[in-house]
Amino acid sequence: MSTLVRMAEYKAKPGFVRFEKSELSQILALYAGRVANGDWRDYAIDIGPDEAAFSVYRHTLERPLFTIAKDRRRKGWVVRSGGRELARADRLADILPALGGKPRGV
Secondary structure (H helix, E strand, O other): OOOOOOHHHOOOOOOOOOOOHHHHHHHHHHHHHHHHOOOOOEEEEEEOOOEEEEEEEOOOOOOOOEEEEEEOOOOEEEEEEOOEEEEEEOOHHHHHHHHOOOOOOO
8 A cells, every 4th residue: 555745744865866956947947848849758757875867758668868867976967868978067057958958047
């Protein structure tokens, strides 16, 4: 049986990498534009001890087109597609152009 967890009471596991509100806002702004163009249709967010990842999909049942990851081990951001690393930088705004979209300010 499932357990209902109220988000206001939820405490993330200590030590896990997570997106800050401003980072997620930048990613979602890009995502919304690409959805409006019909390029992307779904996303998933994975949070773990070494990395937080935002993956985008054209179709739900496929592999992700792109994964934007905040990497704790290398202290930076990375964009991956099909197992290849497309971009790596210290700032999120520096890797978003690798996705083919213009980053918007928050």
